[in-house]
Amino acid sequence: xxxxxxxxxPGAGKxxxxxxxxxxxxxxxISTGDILRNAVTQQTELGKKAQSYMDxxxxxxxxxxxxxxxxxxxxxxxxxxxxxxGFPRTITQATFLDQLLSQIHQNxxxxxxxxxxxxxxxxxxxxxxxxxxxxxxxxxxxxxxRQQTAPLIDFYRERQQLVSIDGDQTIDQVNQKLGQxxxxxx
Numbered sequence: 001x002x003x004x005x006x007x008x009x010p011g012a013g014k015x016x017x018x019x020x021x022x023x024x025x026x027x028x029x030i031s032t033g034d035i036l037r038n039a040v041t042q043q044t045e046l047g048k049k050a051q052s053y054m055d056x057x058x059x060x061x062x063x064x065x066x067x068x069x070x071x072x073x074x075x076x077x078x079x080x081x082x083x084x085x086g087f088p089r090t091i092t093q094a095t096f097l098d099q100l101l102s103q104i105h106q107n108x109x110x111x112x113x114x115x116x117x118x119x120x121x122x123x124x125x126x127x128x129x130x131x132x133x134x135x136x137x138x139x140x141x142x143x144x145x146r147q148q149t150a151p152l153i154d155f156y157r158e159r160q161q162l163v164s165i166d167g168d169q170t171i172d173q174v175n176q177k178l179g180q181x182x183x184x185x186x
Contacts, residue, residue, distance in 0.1 A: 002027065002182055003106060004083045005097075007152055008114030009145045010138070011121040011128075012167045013174060017114075018085040020175055021182075027081035030072050032065055057137040059089055059144060066096055073104060089149045094156075110181065111156040114167035114174075118142055 002025060006014040015031055022029035036054065039047030046068070050060045069087050072078065088094040101107055116124075125138045156162040163181050167174060 002081045002083070003109050004182075005088070005108055005111040005156075006083060006085045006114065007111060007149070007156075008167060009116065009118075009121055009149075010141050011124040012114035012116045013171070014085045014114055016171060017174055017178060018083040020171075021178060022083050025081065027083065028072075028075075028077050029083050029085060030069070030078070030087070032068060032084075032086040035068050035072070036060060054132055057132070057140040057144065059148060062090065062092055062096075065089075065093065069097070070100055073100065073106070088152060091151055091155055094152055108161060110163050111152075111161045112178065112181070113153055113156075113162055113164045115164055116167040120168050 002021075004018075004021075006018055008014050015029075015033070018029040018031065021027075036047070036050050040051050040054065041047070046064055049064060053060045065087060069084070073082065084097075088097050097108075121142060122135060122138050125133045126135060153162060153164075165174060165177050165181075169177075
């Protein structure tokens with residue numbers, strides 16, 4: 001089954017595509033953003049720590065995310081495949097993920113990079129109406145993405161795992177493109 005990492009800026013459609021693909025292939029969609037938002041809503045210890053970072057549009061510190069991901073990948077439903085959405089976000093996290101996957105005898109099949117122009121991203125994010133999605137915070141998140149997450153594109157390209165998709169298409173068009181890419185392995 002497929003083990004995928006979805007990269008792309010906030011609003012690129014990673015979550016929408018991950019949910020669709022996960023349902024179709026009966027594998028978990030592991031979204032660190034959803035896990036964090038749930039922790040914040042439930043006011044868990046992790047949620048309280050993460051809240052201040054998220055309110056400023058900054059990345060939650062690595063150690064908090066690393067612990068969540070390790071716990072999730074060790075659950076039984078992730079043994080046959082998974083889609084990571086929102087992780088890794090830094091080279092440090094990617095290196096940790098490599099070590100973790102080696103320990104649990106898994107590997108990543110593809111890293112899918114969703115490419116979408118900034119103005120489209122801002123419009124999409126403002127349209128979903130989340131409390132933390134003001135234009136100022138969105139533009140800051142895009143800048144943080146470029147500084148900290150975009151280097152992962154080269155990291156995975158050098159490993160010949162990267163596949164880029166134009167995310168500025170309809171949901172069905174992007175889904176069809178993903179299907180074409182994954183068909184040989186899924």
